Amino acid sequence: MSRLQETDLRIFVDAVRRYFEASSRIAPEITSAFLGTGDVPEHEFNGVVALSGRYHGQVTVSLPQRPLCELLLLQRETNLSESNLLDAVGEIANTLAGNARQSLGDELEISVPTTRRGRLGSPPHTRHLPYVITLRWNTYPGLVCVDVEKKG
Amino acid sequence: MKLLAVDDSNIVRSRIARLAQGGPLGPVQIVGLARNGVEALRVARAAQPDVVTMDLTMPEMDGLACIPELLRIVPRASVLVISALSDKSTAIRALKLGARGFLPKPFTDEQLQLALLSLVDRKGHRA
Helix, strand or coil: CECCCHHHHHHHHHHHHHHHHHHHCCCCEEEEEEECCCCCCCCCEEEEEEEEECEEEEEEEEECHHHHHHHHHHCCCCCCCHHHHHHHHHHHHHHHHHHCHHHHCCCEEECCCEEEECCCCCCCCCCCCCEEEEEEECCEEEEEEEEEEECC | CEEEEECCCHHHHHHHHHHHHHCCCCCCEEEEEECCHHHHHHHHHHHCCCEEEECCCCCCCCHHHHHHHHHHHCCCCEEEEEECCCCHHHHHHHHHCCCCEEEECCCCHHHHHHHHHHHHHHHCCCC
């Protein structure tokens, strides 16, 4: 396995910024990016996209309930049911992973998102230490975990 | 103009429908909201849409598999691909399969309305 480079991870940071700016006109602040040791912190709503092809691993987006509600309201979506909040966090994960193909190439295959309310627990990591990007959007915290390795 | 929105995300389907109806396109009738390619083909057969917005990554039948099937059913339909798979080779593949436009996710309200407007102006679908 070869390691994902820092420049590759920049792709995900840029994708996070682009997602929130385009969807809400409110730019997120990237508050930190670090190698996750031990349990990666999680929020209430989680969306996971599995990666395959030339890469393998997963991208996880984790957000509390409030920012997801506000994001939907800003898009004039008034149905704030649990299923729509899960849909929203899954769509963010799908968009971040899909956008990464611009730089990582079309041999990066992405799954449809899986979503969950509540802690995911600690699935086995693909990388020894996954990359964690924390953000603050519209005063609320959020987190993206990039646990991806390049094959070969 | 009759529009079918195809996306496995409920919130994206609803947003597309809202923006299409509230934008500069003139009267828009939403004839269906489909969660995957299989549902899209079923709705297209019955409703004969003028414009179809098509996601690519979906369960059961993805957008790239659906586009040629859909155009066999409704040859005059204009397909706008709206996808997070925003690399150039995916866009070219979609266009070669018959899509008439490609809008990468994430998109702003204005970007979606402009993409739809450009599509219907080219095809003369506007009422």
